[in-house]
Amino acid sequence: MLYVVGLGPGSKELMTEEARQVIENTHTIVGYATYVRLIEDMLEGKELVVTGMRGEIERCKKALDIAATGKDVAIISSGDAGIYGMAGLVLELAGKMDTHIDVKVIPGVTASIAAAAHLGAPLMNDFCHISLSDLMTPWDVITKRVDAAAKADFVICLYNPRSKGRPHHLRKALDIILKYKSPDTVVGIGKDVARPKEIDKVTTIKDLDETEINMTSIVIVGNKNTYVEDGRMITPRGYTL
CATH class of the missing domain: 3.40.1010.10 (Tetrapyrrole methylase, N-terminal domain)
Structure with a gap:
């Protein structure tokens, strides 16, 4: 076996x-x-x-x-x-x-789920995973997927967001996302999730510091309804409260 x-x-x-x-x-x-x-x-x-x-x-x-x-x-x-x-x-x-x-x-716990738990509850509505690594997938295919996901207002979990060999892919992806989402859209960052030097941060697209992000990071871009409460990133499921 x-x-x-x-x-x-x-x-x-x-x-x-x-x-x-x-x-x-x-x-x-x-x-x-x-x-x-x-x-x-x-x-x-x-x-x-x-x-x-x-x-x-x-x-x-x-x-x-x-x-x-x-x-x-x-x-x-x-x-x-x-x-x-x-x-x-x-x-x-x-x-x-x-x-x-x-x-x-x-099966195991993937980075988006682990990071989401530490950031709050960003994945409570429809979301998708997109890797920004073009080692296996052509960059033009990746950009089409980012465009479609942003246009549909998914919460977007960006895997492999930034590396020394691909320092500008995250910025290019965010520029595509900004065609459809506000610069004030909430973004969660999980770095070295569940490891001793873990860093979790809630920010916005406009305030995101790309230099803080590397290949051990995951970036979760909220949808238009995602908000911050008491430092936690929340995407409403849609319940009437």
């Missing part, structure tokens, strides 16, 4: 019990070095297969090859393995193998 495990955003408290049990009971763990470090105290005595940045295909192939020998193996992702994680790639590659591999996806 190959388990595809979402570790959650970073803290053990936000790891699901199912994920804990799979890691505890599986002898072989495959993962990106940073994610392996997040759970290193759970890995004593286990066989580890560790790869570096952008080694996703290699990592998934190794996990599948180990599973094909009859061993149980777990490949780990941060957050939820089915949201910008390893689940899709594992299933795609498994479908191309001559040998059938049993695959089970173990």
Whole structure:
């Protein structure tokens, strides 16, 4: 059996019990070095297969090859393995193998949910996830999705918002959003969510400081009804109060 495990955003408290049990009971763990470090105290005595940045295909192939020998193996992702994680790639590659591999996806807490809980209640109405990384998706496709989401007034969760290699993508996305939303639209920022140096901040599009944001951040842009109460970001569900 190959388990595809979402570790959650970073803290053990936000790891699901199912994920804990799979890691505890599986002898072989495959993962990106940073994610392996997040759970290193759970890995004593286990066989580890560790790869570096952008080694996703290699990592998934190794996990599948180990599973094909009859061993149980777990490949780990941060957050939820089915949201910008390893689940899709594992299933795609498994479908191309001559040998059938049993695959089970173990869900985790994704960054938007963890950040939302700390920021208040920004996801109480329709929302979407958009990654601003163009490593896998062409930038023109990303901008069309941002435009459509903003036009429809979704709450927008921006993953991979800003990096050294893509320093201007967040600003470009916000400029698109400003075609349809006010500069005073509430924005929540979660940085290093559920990790020791976590920073949570509620601001607006016009006051957002891009230099505070990096690849360990998530940016949640509210809809036209999102407001701030006692420092908390709230998107009304629509109840009559």
